[in-house]
Amino acid sequence: MARLAGVSAATASRALASPRRHPVAETTRGRVEAAAVELGYRPNPLARGLRARRTSTIGVMVHDVGDGYFAEIVRGATAEAARAGFLTMVCSSDRDPATELRYVDTLIDHRVAALLFAGGGLRDRAYQQAIADRVAGLASYGAAIVALAPRVERWPAEVTDNRGGARLATQHLLGLGHRRVALVTGPDNVHTSRDRAAGYLAAMRAARLAPVAEAGTFTPEAGAAATGRLLDRGERFTALFVASDTMAVGVLTELRRRGLSVPGDVSVVGFGDVPGWEFRTPPLTTIRSGLAQIGVAGVRRALAQLEGRDRPPRVRVHRVELVVRESTRALARAETAAG
Amino acid sequence: MARLAGVSAATASRALASPRRHPVAETTRGRVEAAAVELGYRPNPLARGLRARRTSTIGVMVHDVGDGYFAEIVRGATAEAARAGFLTMVCSSDRDPATELRYVDTLIDHRVAALLFAGGGLRDRAYQQAIADRVAGLASYGAAIVALAPRVERWPAEVTDNRGGARLATQHLLGLGHRRVALVTGPDNVHTSRDRAAGYLAAMRAARLAPVAEAGTFTPEAGAAATGRLLDRGERFTALFVASDTMAVGVLTELRRRGLSVPGDVSVVGFGDVPGWEFRTPPLTTIRSGLAQIGVAGVRRALAQLEGRDRPPRVRVHRVELVVRESTRALARAETAAG
DNA sequence: GTGAAAGCGCTAACAG
DNA sequence: CTGTTAGCGCTTTCAC
Numbered sequence: 001m002a003r004l005a006g007v008s009a010a011t012a013s014r015a016l017a018s019p020r021r022h023p024v025a026e027t028t029r030g031r032v033e034a035a036a037v038e039l040g041y042r043p044n045p046l047a048r049g050l051r052a053r054r055t056s057t058i059g060v061m062v063h064d065v066g067d068g069y070f071a072e073i074v075r076g077a078t079a080e081a082a083r084a085g086f087l088t089m090v091c092s093s094d095r096d097p098a099t100e101l102r103y104v105d106t107l108i109d110h111r112v113a114a115l116l117f118a119g120g121g122l123r124d125r126a127y128q129q130a131i132a133d134r135v136a137g138l139a140s141y142g143a144a145i146v147a148l149a150p151r152v153e154r155w156p157a158e159v160t161d162n163r164g165g166a167r168l169a170t171q172h173l174l175g176l177g178h179r180r181v182a183l184v185t186g187p188d189n190v191h192t193s194r195d196r197a198a199g200y201l202a203a204m205r206a207a208r209l210a211p212v213a214e215a216g217t218f219t220p221e222a223g224a225a226a227t228g229r230l231l232d233r234g235e236r237f238t239a240l241f242v243a244s245d246t247m248a249v250g251v252l253t254e255l256r257r258r259g260l261s262v263p264g265d266v267s268v269v270g271f272g273d274v275p276g277w278e279f280r281t282p283p284l285t286t287i288r289s290g291l292a293q294i295g296v297a298g299v300r301r302a303l304a305q306l307e308g309r310d311r312p313p314r315v316r317v318h319r320v321e322l323v324v325r326e327s328t329r330a331l332a333r334a335e336t337a338a339g
Numbered sequence: 340m341a342r343l344a345g346v347s348a349a350t351a352s353r354a355l356a357s358p359r360r361h362p363v364a365e366t367t368r369g370r371v372e373a374a375a376v377e378l379g380y381r382p383n384p385l386a387r388g389l390r391a392r393r394t395s396t397i398g399v400m401v402h403d404v405g406d407g408y409f410a411e412i413v414r415g416a417t418a419e420a421a422r423a424g425f426l427t428m429v430c431s432s433d434r435d436p437a438t439e440l441r442y443v444d445t446l447i448d449h450r451v452a453a454l455l456f457a458g459g460g461l462r463d464r465a466y467q468q469a470i471a472d473r474v475a476g477l478a479s480y481g482a483a484i485v486a487l488a489p490r491v492e493r494w495p496a497e498v499t500d501n502r503g504g505a506r507l508a509t510q511h512l513l514g515l516g517h518r519r520v521a522l523v524t525g526p527d528n529v530h531t532s533r534d535r536a537a538g539y540l541a542a543m544r545a546a547r548l549a550p551v552a553e554a555g556t557f558t559p560e561a562g563a564a565a566t567g568r569l570l571d572r573g574e575r576f577t578a579l580f581v582a583s584d585t586m587a588v589g590v591l592t593e594l595r596r597r598g599l600s601v602p603g604d605v606s607v608v609g610f611g612d613v614p615g616w617e618f619r620t621p622p623l624t625t626i627r628s629g630l631a632q633i634g635v636a637g638v639r640r641a642l643a644q645l646e647g648r649d650r651p652p653r654v655r656v657h658r659v660e661l662v663v664r665e666s667t668r669a670l671a672r673a674e675t676a677a678g
Numbered sequence: 679g680t681g682a683a684a685g686c687g688c689t690a691a692c693a694g
Numbered sequence: 695c696t697g698t699t700a701g702c703g704c705t706t707t708c709a710c
Contacts, residue, residue, distance in 0.1 A: 011696055013689055022690095023695055045448050046394065047687035049385045050702045057449075065429075066410035066614070074404060078431065087445050089428050090404075092417065106426050109384050110396075220618050253618045275405070279559050279592045280619070350680055352705055361706090362679060386703035389686045 012036075016043075049111050053141045058088050058302060059107035060295075061100060063119040063218070065092040067246050068274035069291060073118050073148060076295025084303055086113065093119070095217065097127050104134045114144035114302035118295075120192035121151030128152065144305035146298045150191035156305060157315045158297040162192055162271075165287040165320040166199025169241045169269040172285070172322055174207050177331035178239035178267060183213040184226045184251055185243040193218075196243040196271060212237060216247060223247030224254040231258055238331060239267040245274040245286055252280070252327075263329040273323055283325040290318055351375075355382075388450050392480045397427050397641060398446035399634075400439060402458040402557070404431040406585050407613035408630060412457045412487060415634025423642055425452065432458070434556065436466045443473045453483035453641035457634075459531035460490030467491060483644035485637045489530035495644060496654040497636040501531055501610075504626040504659035505538025508580045508608040511624070511661055513546050516670035517578035517606060522552040523565045523590055524582040532557075535582040535610060551576060555586060562586030563593035570597055577670060578606040584613040584625055591619070591666075606667040621665035628659045 014022040015032035035041070049055035058081050062070035070092075078088045089107060093100035107115060115138060122128070131153065138145060147157040173181045183200045186193030197213065204211045214229050216222025223242060227250070230237070242248040248270035255262055262268050262282055270277075273288035297316065304310040353361040354371035374380070388394035397420050401409035409431075417427045428446060432439035446454060454477060461467070470492065477484060486496040512520045522539045525532030536552065543550045553568050555561025562581060566589070569576070581587040587609035591601055599605050601621055609616075612627035636655065643649040 010689065010698085014696085017689085025695060028696080042444070042448055044389070044450075044687050046385050046388045046450060047702090048689080050383070050389055050686090050704090051688050051690085053702070055385065065404055065413060066407060068405060071405035071410070075431070082441075087428065087449065089426065092414070102421075105381070109381055110426065111383075111385060220615070224618075249615075249618045253620075256620065276559070276588075279563075279588045281592075281595065349682085349705065353680090356705085364679060367679080383703050386686090387705080389688090389702090390704050390706085392686070 053111060054113050054143065055111045056086050057110065057112045058086050058299060059104075059110075059112040059115045060088055060090045061103060061115065061117050061119065062090060062092050063095045065090060067218070068276055069218075069244065069246055069272050070118055072275060072291035073295040073298075076292030077116060077118075077299050078295075079292075080296040080299040084299070086299070086303075095119075097122060097124070097130075101130050101134070104131075108134060108137050108143075111141060112143060113306055114146065114299075116146045116148055116295075116298045116302065117151070117155075118148045118298075120149035120190045121147070121153065123152070123189045123191070123194075142306075144302040146301045146305075148294050148298045150195055152191070154314065156301055156310060158294050158301055159315060159317055160289040160294065161317045161320050162195035163199040163202070164317075165271060165289060166196040166241065166243065167203045168199075168320065168322050169271065169287050170200045170203035172324070173239040173241060173267060173269060173328065174203065174209075176239070176267065176328060177333070177336040179209060179336060180212070180235075180237040181209065181239040181241060182230055182235055182237035183211065183241050183243070184223060184230070184247060185213060185215050186218045186247070188215055193243060200241055200243075218244045218246055220246060220250030220253070223250030225250075227251045227254040228258075237266065238335070239269075239328070241269050241271075243271050245270040245272040245277065245284065248284055248286075249280070252284075262327050267328040269328060277325070282327045285325045285328040286323050287320045288323045289320045294318060393450045393452050393482065395425050396449065396451045397425050397638060398443075398449075398451040398454045399427055399429045400442060400454065400456050400458065401429060401431050402434045404429060406557070407615055408557075408583065408585055408611050409457055411614065411630035412634040412637075415631030416455060416457075416638050417634075418631075419635040419638040423638070425638075425642075434458075436461060436463070436469075440466075440469050440473070443470075447473060447476050447482075450480060451482060452645055453485065453638075455485045455487055455634075455637045455641065456490070456494075457487045457637075459488035459529045460486070460492065462491070462528045462530070462533075481645075483641040485640045485644075487633050487637045489534055491530070493653065495640055495649060497633050497640055498654060498656055499628040499633065500656050500659050501534035502538040502541070503656075504610060504628060505535040505580065505582065506542045507538075507659065507661050508610065508626050509539045509542035511663070512578040512580060512606060512608060512667065513542065513548075515578070515606065515667060516672070516675040518548060518675060519551070519574075519576040520548065520578040520580060521569055521574055521576035522550065522580050522582070523562060523569070523586060524552060524554050525557045525586070527554055532582060539580055539582075557583045557585055559585060559589030559592070562589030563596075564589075566590045566593040567597075576605065577674070578608075578667070580608050580610075582610050584609040584611040584616065584623065587623055587625075588619070591623075601666050602668040608667060612662055616664070624664045624667040625662050626659050627662045629657055633657060 015029040081088045091103035147155045185197045214226040216226040270284045270286035277284045354368040420427045430442035486494045524536045553565035555565040609623045609625035616623045
């Protein structure tokens with residue numbers, strides 16, 4: 001290796017170490033660097049990892065890489081990780097706890113320096129216990145953990161303001177004169193869903209209106225199904241807050257299938273501002289939550305932990321904003337009264 | 340480790356080796372296995388990789404994970420890899436050759452057992468040379484390489500029948516009575532694009548019709564822009580073959596924006612059968628190319644190479660089929676004549 | 679059939 | 695400031 005070219009042995013290691021933690025003569029460093037370039041030396045991360053009991057790799061657990069929501073977070077995270085010289089390993093659990101746990105084990109085996117959980121946690125005893133065990137493993141070799149969605153576990157977190165965003169979305173609809181505002185939310189055992197539902201409920205309660213809700217998983221299919229159930233139940237709503245843009249895809253499809261126009265008959269607000277909606281009709285009014293930025297912040301947070309310079313607060317809540325597009329409309333005075 | 344529990348040293352390694360390559364007494368193996376379970380022993384892939392000069396990891400290079408096209412391939416590949424005990428590292432180049440090369444270097448550093456290239460190769464001297472260098476590196480430690488799209492490099496490949504699919508799509512339109520069939524294809528320096536364009540041209544030539552084409556990158560934006568250019572140029576077409584479903588998203592949006600209905604004014608056929616079109620209007624007629632299956636086949640192929648049991652043919656072409664949905668319609672006799 | 683030894687490539691601890 | 699030594703956890707010679 002570089003040692004052959006230079007003349008020293010493990011001094012080369014010190015010469016090339018990035019935060020210079022050991023004194024090295026400038027001339028020596030020069031020779032080592034020259035040799036490294038000459039031979040195209042590349043340090044072996046496996047050997048490093050073996051010695052340091054930790055690699056320059058960051059694991060990212062998502063529910064579904066194909067979902068634009070997670071894809072955006074991953075985009076931000078990988079970019080930021082690459083900038084810091086880290087490689088990311090993205091694992092898609094397909095919303096199956098067993099698969100997720102298996103991946104987490106594998107990532108631990110590979111001694112990832114940090115593990116980011118992009119999806120929300122489950123309200124499930126067994127699952128939480130299993131995760132707790134893994135986390136102990138991660139902690140044992142000094143890996144960082146960051147949550148990018150709400151969880152019961154008290155980890156450092158970079159999360160969207162789910163509650164506030166949902167309130168904002170609902171208030172937008174109320175402000176347009178809607179009185180019968182229904183909710184299509186995610187599964188009840190996921191914290192993200194519960195928070196968004198809570199925001200909706202708070203806004204409805206403040207307006208002294210009766211809430212109406214249906215839940216599905218965070219997929220287009222589930223959005224369509226939930227909308228169908230609301231309609232089949234005979235609910236008469238003029239507006240719909242859908243707790244995820246991905247579900248909203250299915251919601252709009254189902255409404256159209258039932259002959260309801262958006263925003264003519266029903267106004268719809270989504271959540272997430274997932275890219276791609278500019279290519280759909282009508283463009284969706286939604287809550288923008290800076291997905292890529294959450295990925296970036298998650299990686300920064302992990303690096304801060306690794307360097308022991310992580311500061312409170314433990315949970316950092318990211319601001320959201322309402323993006324008004326064409327899926328919502330104001331109700332005429334008469335319509336509001338009739339509702 | 341397990342050695343403490345048992346009583347032996349590196350015999351444990353032999354006892355746990357999956358293809359038993361060394362004789363071990365049944366009783367010993369029993370004790371070792373019991374100890375392994377007891378202590379929850381998990382072999383360290385870093386140490387293994389360091390020794391074997393190769394890890395149980397498969398790298399997958401894609402142009403854009405967010406694109407449903409690649410997401411499907413990745414889904415198939417990761418599932419199959421996991422089944423064989425391999426972890427996948429997905430790297431998204433964002434269509435930037437420099438980024439791609441950097442990722443390839445990192446994957447080599449991590450001694451991936453195999454590298455799958457999901458995107459098509461570039462017709463670019465410098466890029467090809469750079470890739471050739473990396474491949475030499477991979478070969479030097481016995482890693483496998485598989486192409487999942489056409490390339491000049493003569494690697495083992497599992498590819499879609501791009502030419503045949505494009506011909507099929509074009510013939511479908513011709514069969515419906517269309518005479519002015521235009522093409523929206525991908526970049527000219529990507530092999531996948533060229534093959535699909537070739538299929539279209541072959542079908543048009545056989546029908547003695549003049550081809551009309553515009554190229555873009557494989558994104559919705561580019562699809563919309565290319566459609567705009569065709570229209571601005573004053574091309575009068577009644578049908579459009581779009582060489583990728585992802586671009587077709589933008590194509591339909593642009594047609595609608597210009598006041599053209601699909602399939603009323605223009606029939607459109609895509610390529611790929613990317614999931615999600617069931618939630619768009621109108622559902623797209625397209626060429627189904629079994630994306631996930633290509634990912635699965637790619638991993639199998641890589642494993643076969645690693646085990647030295649890869650058989651010809653070098654390039655395996657996957658069948659495609661036409662999926663007729665609602666974006667195409669037959670022209671009335673009078674319309675065909677007028678065209 | 680099993681143990682002892684060596685080494686994959688790297689870096690930290692310990693002399694000098 | 696630099697060289698030597700040791701060891702991260704594993705597997706594979708080479709002896710016995």
